[in-house]
Amino acid sequence: MTPFTTLTGAAAPLLLDDINTDQIAPQQMDRRLDPDYRAMLFRRQRQDAGFVLNRPQFQNAAILVAGRNFGCGSARETAVWALTAWGIRCVVARGFADIFRENCLQNGVLPLELDGAGADAVAARVAAADGAAPFTVDLVAQTISGPGGPDVHFDIAPADRMRLLEGLDDIGLTLKHADDIAAWEGRTATDQPWLQSARDHRR
Amino acid sequence: MPQTLFDKIWQSHLVAKRPDGRDLIYIDRHVMHDLHTPHALAQLEKKQRPVRRPDLTFATQDHTIASKPGRDDTTNPEGAPFLRATRAGSARHGIRLFDLGDPEQGISHVVAPELGMVLPGATHAVPDSHACTVGGLGALAFGCGASELEHVLATQVLALRRPRRMRVRADGRLGTQVTAKDLALRIIAEIGVAGGRGHSIEYAGAATRGLDVEGRLTLCNLTIEMGARSGFVAPDDTTFQWLAGRPFAPQGAAWDRALAHWGTLVSDADAEFDREVAIDCATLEPQLTWGTDPSQTVGVSARVPQAASDGMRRALDYMGLSGGEPLAGLAVGRVFIGSCTNARLSDLEAAAAVVRGRKVAPGVTALVVPGSTSVKRAAEARGLDDVFRSAGFLWGESGCSMCAGGNGDRGLPQERCVSTTNRNFENRQGTAVRTHLASPATAAAAAIAGHIVDVRKLMAGAA
Numbered sequence: 001m002t003p004f005t006t007l008t009g010a011a012a013p014l015l016l017d018d019i020n021t022d023q024i025a026p027q028q029m030d031r032r033l034d035p036d037y038r039a040m041l042f043r044r045q046r047q048d049a050g051f052v053l054n055r056p057q058f059q060n061a062a063i064l065v066a067g068r069n070f071g072c073g074s075a076r077e078t079a080v081w082a083l084t085a086w087g088i089r090c091v092v093a094r095g096f097a098d099i100f101r102e103n104c105l106q107n108g109v110l111p112l113e114l115d116g117a118g119a120d121a122v123a124a125r126v127a128a129a130d131g132a133a134p135f136t137v138d139l140v141a142q143t144i145s146g147p148g149g150p151d152v153h154f155d156i157a158p159a160d161r162m163r164l165l166e167g168l169d170d171i172g173l174t175l176k177h178a179d180d181i182a183a184w185e186g187r188t189a190t191d192q193p194w195l196q197s198a199r200d201h202r203r
Numbered sequence: 204m205p206q207t208l209f210d211k212i213w214q215s216h217l218v219a220k221r222p223d224g225r226d227l228i229y230i231d232r233h234v235m236h237d238l239h240t241p242h243a244l245a246q247l248e249k250k251q252r253p254v255r256r257p258d259l260t261f262a263t264q265d266h267t268i269a270s271k272p273g274r275d276d277t278t279n280p281e282g283a284p285f286l287r288a289t290r291a292g293s294a295r296h297g298i299r300l301f302d303l304g305d306p307e308q309g310i311s312h313v314v315a316p317e318l319g320m321v322l323p324g325a326t327h328a329v330p331d332s333h334a335c336t337v338g339g340l341g342a343l344a345f346g347c348g349a350s351e352l353e354h355v356l357a358t359q360v361l362a363l364r365r366p367r368r369m370r371v372r373a374d375g376r377l378g379t380q381v382t383a384k385d386l387a388l389r390i391i392a393e394i395g396v397a398g399g400r401g402h403s404i405e406y407a408g409a410a411t412r413g414l415d416v417e418g419r420l421t422l423c424n425l426t427i428e429m430g431a432r433s434g435f436v437a438p439d440d441t442t443f444q445w446l447a448g449r450p451f452a453p454q455g456a457a458w459d460r461a462l463a464h465w466g467t468l469v470s471d472a473d474a475e476f477d478r479e480v481a482i483d484c485a486t487l488e489p490q491l492t493w494g495t496d497p498s499q500t501v502g503v504s505a506r507v508p509q510a511a512s513d514g515m516r517r518a519l520d521y522m523g524l525s526g527g528e529p530l531a532g533l534a535v536g537r538v539f540i541g542s543c544t545n546a547r548l549s550d551l552e553a554a555a556a557v558v559r560g561r562k563v564a565p566g567v568t569a570l571v572v573p574g575s576t577s578v579k580r581a582a583e584a585r586g587l588d589d590v591f592r593s594a595g596f597l598w599g600e601s602g603c604s605m606c607a608g609g610n611g612d613r614g615l616p617q618e619r620c621v622s623t624t625n626r627n628f629e630n631r632q633g634t635a636v637r638t639h640l641a642s643p644a645t646a647a648a649a650a651i652a653g654h655i656v657d658v659r660k661l662m663a664g665a666a
């Protein structure tokens with residue numbers, strides 16, 4: 001996975017709450033096994049010529065700024081793949097749905113959660129800049145900087161920050177515990193044997 | 204120290220703590236489906252990693268499979284590559300697949316409980332957000348994305364942040380024609396679509412206890428619509444009786460031993476929750492959504508609310524409503540009874556009880572899609588297919604069908620659809636389709652009346 005340290009680029013304002021994964025990646029509109037993810041991103045909203053991602057300055061947007069509970073709905077990781085296919089590697093929101101947040105981390109995308117005054121300031125500044133000047137997200141310093149005001153600090157769980165900074169392979173991390181997994185299986189086969197066997201008793 | 208049931212299950216499945224602070228939680232059963240299996244297996248193979256426990260892993264064809272009678276791989280042409288890749292991948296890795304044509308094929312969240320793959324106190328993962336359904340049996344389930352699916356395939360654990368604990372107590376008794384679906388919609392309306400975020404929810408209280416297992420599965424199914432990844436009901440005798448003798452459940456001495464353990468699966472009396480919510484069910488009536496997220500719910504006798512925000516205005520516009528009109532009486536073009544939420548046998552029986560001896564109103568397209576092929580067979584043995592067909596319903600082959608339209612089953616633009624599914628998002632059931640979520644009985648009543656109606660009045664001959 002590509003490590004995430006800093007990211008600089010246009011920040012697109014989509015200041016709505018509860019944007020769901022059906023909206024982010026309307027899979028209903030491209031049902032191929034290997035769809036065009038860039039084309040899929042907000043495909044339905046993009047039928048409206050005025051939609052933010054149709055505007056020239058956001059064709060290479062790197063940051064998306066949204067409202068509350070971003071990414072609710074299904075578990076489909078395609079929502080994150082559509083964002084990365086566009087080049088968006090950071091979503092700033094006032095909260096993320098649990099599974100979507102996890103899917104971001106799995107793909108080297110920073111789910112940057114802000115609330116209160118910080119969120120208000122970033123939303124206002126991103127809207128005012130309107131893509132004319134870039135914003136920078138610095139995961140080392142945990143700041144967002146850009147036109148219209150001072151750097152805004154953000155918090156992130158240290159473990160998630162480390163994982164993004166180092167671009168760690170999640171499965172690789174877990175496989176370091178292969179012995180623990182085997183030991184658990186051994187213990188459970190004795191203590192709760194029904195958990196370790198999924199046998200069809202008719203066969 | 205007193206523990207919640209969540210703590211007990213979590214603790215007993217904790218394999219190790221990763222240095223990055225994540226808990227490795229062992230996954231006892233893992234069920235995949237056609238939409239995500241092809242990609243996850245391809246990724247795994249690219250990295251030359253084996254499936255660690257194919258014997259604990261299952262797959263089913265549900266999302267892209269056609270519901271037309273006589274279907275084959277190509278009935279839904281867009282689904283064919285998914286079905287074939289899932290079939291080939293399952294065969295390569297020795298994973299049991301409930302394939303097209305298998306007598307037990309169906310929606311993963313319906314198949315896993317009914318075959319007894321899911322057990323009380325066990326952990327469960329599905330690459331689908333409604334994995335939480337099987338919490339109805341007292342299991343702790345996690346919906347996951349494609350990368351996490353690959354992670355479970357390779358390691359048989361999930362690397363998780365420990366959620367907080369929430370308890371939702373449903374007090375009182377549910378009235379006639381007031382179901383688990385109505386209760387769940389009410390809870391979502393009360394706590395909101397993000398109300399459970401970061402939490403694992405235990406459903407408790409007299410009304411929850413009074414639900415049969417299928418009702419509990421429906422209630423837990425909608426947990427993700429509250430923003431929580433897992434929700435469950437502590438297992439009890441109702442659960443154990445329902446599970447006994449199912450093909451994958453333990454048998455004989457192993458059953459007795461499991462049963463003794465399952466008896467300990469309760470939250471201790473003074474265990475602490477991070478959040479508690481209580482819902483009074485005494486006055487609960489059948490519920491329907493009026494808007495474009497599942498929290499936009501009102502009772503059937505209520506009026507659609509007036510727009511109090513831009514978001515509400517957008518939802519009303521999309522739904523073709525002005526706000527302030529009575530919900531009952533809105534003309535309906537389509538009715539869908541199906542999905543992992545409400546397509547088990549008891550759901551179809553509840554709908555059939557409304558439909559029996561009546562006809563679908565002219566101009567309404569009505570479709571029933573059983574949650575599994577086993578449910579379909581059981582329903583046919585009881586003659587339910589005749590009840591539906593002779594009333595004018597279509598009777599489909601099992602799968603997700605119109606829930607997300609992934610198999611090509613969709614409504615028409617601007618069509619008002621009463622649906623027993625779980626998401627009334629814009630365009631989910633087809634472009635510009637106006638979805639109202641409701642229980643099977645309420646959906647059936649709408650098909651008969653041709654408009655939204657209080658099923659209790661319809662049954663009393665007063666509507």
Ligand code: SF4
Nearest residue numbers: 333542543603606607
């Ligand atoms: S029925 Fe709907 S919600 Fe359930 S698994 Fe299928 S698509 Fe997902």
